[in-house]
Amino acid sequence: MAKQGVDLHTSPLVQMTAYEMVKDGFLDEHIHFIRQIYQERRDVMLRALDRYFPSNARWEHPHGGLFLWVTLPAEIDTAELMHKAIANNVAYVPGTAFFPDGRGHNTFRLNFSNAKPEQIEIGIKRLGEVIAAELEPAFA
Secondary structure, eight states: OHHHHHHSSOOHHHHHHHHHHHHTSHHHHHHHHHHHHHHHHHHHHHHHHHHHSOTTOEEOOOSSSSEEEEEOOTTOOHHHHHHHHHHTTOOOEEGGGGOTTSOOTTEEEEEOSSSOHHHHHHHHHHHHHHHHHHHHHHHO
């Protein structure tokens, strides 16, 4: 009843498409396939973070999903740092977008699902260089 009040029904084309995807096991096969790809890309990103990020950076090891959460030292503002990252052809989503109370200024979210492993390696290396340059004045 609630759904009818919003749109009356699901489009017959969408219903037919969904049916075709599930009737012969395509969806199950695709999920298995894509999980392998995402796991490989996640693992490439985790290894690259170990290799290229400063030792005072922290990140989560996700057991699912498409994203990886990174925390930098408190003095780093990832919203401002993003401009330098973009200038170096790499991007992320600043953490403040995920906190309604303004926290998360030193955090960001990385997506590992959309890039090939070699692109992930290059991107994390570039981002590690941007972060290192930002931290450098504190250690000078």
